[in-house]
Amino acid sequence: QVQLVESGGGLVQPGGSLRLSCAASGFTFSNYGMAWVRQAPGKGLEWVSGINSGGGTTKYANFVKGRFVISRDNAKNTLYLQMNNLNAADTAVYYCVKGGSSSTGQGTQVTVSS
Secondary structure, eight states: OOEEEEOEEEEEEETEEEEEEEESSSGGGGGOOEEEEEOOTSSSEEEEEEOOOSSSSSOOGGGGGTTTEEETEEETTTEEEEEOSSSSSGEEEEEEEEEESOBOOEHHHHEEEO
């Protein structure tokens, strides 16, 4: 079955960087677009970024444009999110999502605080 395992979260100071990873299994990763979504405390899920199956097309929510970069390695069945210039509003649990489905992993916590 579909398995998505996010990692790389943690506590970081404002202005810092983190790189999230999502290890995928149970499906042909290279055939699917993927996305990152997040859920801040007390709020609903929020779409962050998406990438097509080949990795050549990426899209970003306005609030992360210029700060986050989504990428993928189809040989390693892994999705990434490089997050730079983080601020307190980026504090959330981040999930990767398989395209065309609601399948997510357990999420990884990102906390931005001084």
